[in-house]
Amino acid sequence: MRCRCLLLTVVTDCQTNKSFLCPTMSLLASALVGLTGLSLNYFVPKFMSPGSGPSQFAVSSASGLASSCDATNIASCTNTTAIGNLCCFEAPGGLLLQTQFWDSNPATGPSDSWTIHGLWPDKCDLKFSENCDPSRAYKNIAGLLSENGAAKTLDFMKTYWVDINGKDETFWEHEWKTHGTCMSTLEPSCLPAGSAKGTEAVAFFDTVVKLFQTLPTYKWLANQGITPSSSATYTLDTLSTALQTESGFQPVLDCEGSTLDSVSWYFHLKGSVIDGTFVQIDTPEEGNCPSDGIKYPPKSDDGESEPNKKMPSRHARRRHHHK
DSSP, X not given: OOOXXXXXXXXXXXXXOOEEEEEESOHHHHHHHHHHOOOOOSOOOTTOOOOSSOOEEEOOOTTOOOOSOOTTSOOTTOOSSOOOOTTSSOOXXXXXXXXXXXXXXXXOSOTTSOEEEEEEEEOTTSOBOOOOOGGGOOSOHHHHHHHTTOHHHXXXXXXXXXXXXXXXXXXXXXXXHHTGGGOGGGOGGGSOTTOOTTHHHHHHHHHHHHHHTTOOHHHHHHHTTOOOOSSOEEOHHHHXXXXXXXXXXXXXXXXXXXXXXXXXXXXXXXSOTTTOXXXXXXXXXXXXXXXXXXXXXXXXXXXOOOTTOOOOOHHHHHHHHTO
């Protein structure tokens, strides 16, 4: 299900400097977003109702980095005229997904928390670019963070941003290379003069961690009486309603078969990824979980784990879905 586009929005592709069209809901809705920060829902699937109200999260860099952007400016994906300064307006990837894992077997991360997958810049039409700048595919992310004042961010990542096969560094490098290099507001030319090489990657990891900390998926489900179980199953409506009740917004849920393993929270962005304001919105797409019989197992490694299991990839599923 998709909404009808009542207006076409013009933004500029940071990779080509060419203007392109991006769908929005209406001129009135866009004006409200720009003036008040109200969230803009692209469509509402049958299993969910609109969010209870706008929610915004301002971030700041743990390393002290600051942009020159005004975070009260219009949110990404909601403009009605061309935007010239893509250092302060995320485009074309203005639909930002904070994605989280629930890895139960083999288990990763604390037993009472979901873990970070990443922050993905999708285009406003649900399409996306990846691996936008191979020259900035930095290695040794841990060293980069430690050397640039983000040791606390790194410590948090070691617990909450972990790879299912124990290859955390490779995982972090992948997320930066694949998604972070596609963010227009993190182009090196957008950084303060004299910034060290890799500073924009440090800002990326700072922001992902801070945003994740505002989205306690495990706690929200537990508050609604939904905790990991070896025997219980849930309907998609029950899980979705629980998260919307707690957060005010509807994420998308994805499964490996009938087992819940991924959640994505959606945002538009005012200003820069470095220190902008994330404006939360309802999911503009449906996930792949079945309507019922969904398992939410406890994290455990009972000796029957799959040591060579690949990381679940929502983008791989979506590539197939959108063909």
